[in-house]
Amino acid sequence: xxxxxxxxxxGGTAFFERLVGDFYEGVAGDEVLAPLYPEAPxxxxxxxxxxxxxIQYWGGPGTYxxxxxxxxxxxxxxxxxxxxxxxxxxxxxxxxxxxxNTEEGEVRDALLRYFVMASEQMLNTPD
Numbered sequence: 001x002x003x004x005x006x007x008x009x010x011g012g013t014a015f016f017e018r019l020v021g022d023f024y025e026g027v028a029g030d031e032v033l034a035p036l037y038p039e040a041p042x043x044x045x046x047x048x049x050x051x052x053x054x055i056q057y058w059g060g061p062g063t064y065x066x067x068x069x070x071x072x073x074x075x076x077x078x079x080x081x082x083x084x085x086x087x088x089x090x091x092x093x094x095x096x097x098x099x100x101n102t103e104e105g106e107v108r109d110a111l112l113r114y115f116v117m118a119s120e121q122m123l124n125t126p127d
Contacts (some may be wrong), residue, residue, distance in 0.1 A: 004106065005058070005059040006058040006059060006107055006110055006111070007055060007058040007059035007060035008059065009106070009107050010058070010102070010107050010111075012060065013051075013055055013060065015101065016051050016054045016055050016058075016060075017051055018101050019054070019097050019098065019101050020047050020050050020051045020054065020097075021047065022096070022097035022100055022101060023050070023093050023094050023096075023097040024043045024046070024047055026092070026093030026096055026097065027043065027090075027093050028040070028041060028043065030089055030093065032085060032086060032089045033086060033089050033090060033093070036080045036081070036086070049064070049068070052064035052067070052068075053071060057071075057114075073118065073121070073122065074121060074122065074124075077122045077124070078124055081124070081125045082122045082123055082124050082125060083123065083124075083125040083126060083127045084123070084126075084127065085127070087119045087120070087122065087123060090119055090122075091115065091116065091119050094115045094119075095112065095115070098111050098112055098115070
């Protein structure tokens with residue numbers, strides 16, 4: 001993915017809105033993850049923040065940083081217990097969303113590689 005802009009290749013803002021929408025549909029019914037979100041059941045703030053973050057991370061507009069500053073993902077997630085179970089449930093829903101919104105290929109591969117790496121970095125509890 002060194003030569004293409006994932007934001008553009010995936011379809012821009014509309015793609016990331018669909019991806020995040022599908023992800024949170026899964027989270028909403030997840031007995032492990034849903035209780036971790038203070039904004040449940042609509043997740044509106046979380047949806048907006050994740051959408052803007054992913055847009056910026058993958059080469060789109062920098063609205064996330066303009067509104068919230070540096071992402072500091074680990075710090076922002078620290079108040080919530082994220083152990084292997086939470087990581088795995090998060091990955092189930094994100095993988096489902098990625099696969100539902102992409103074809104096999106570079107974009108899907110890049111997204112999944114990133115989400116595996118990022119989910120590992122959020123671990124803050126052994127269980």
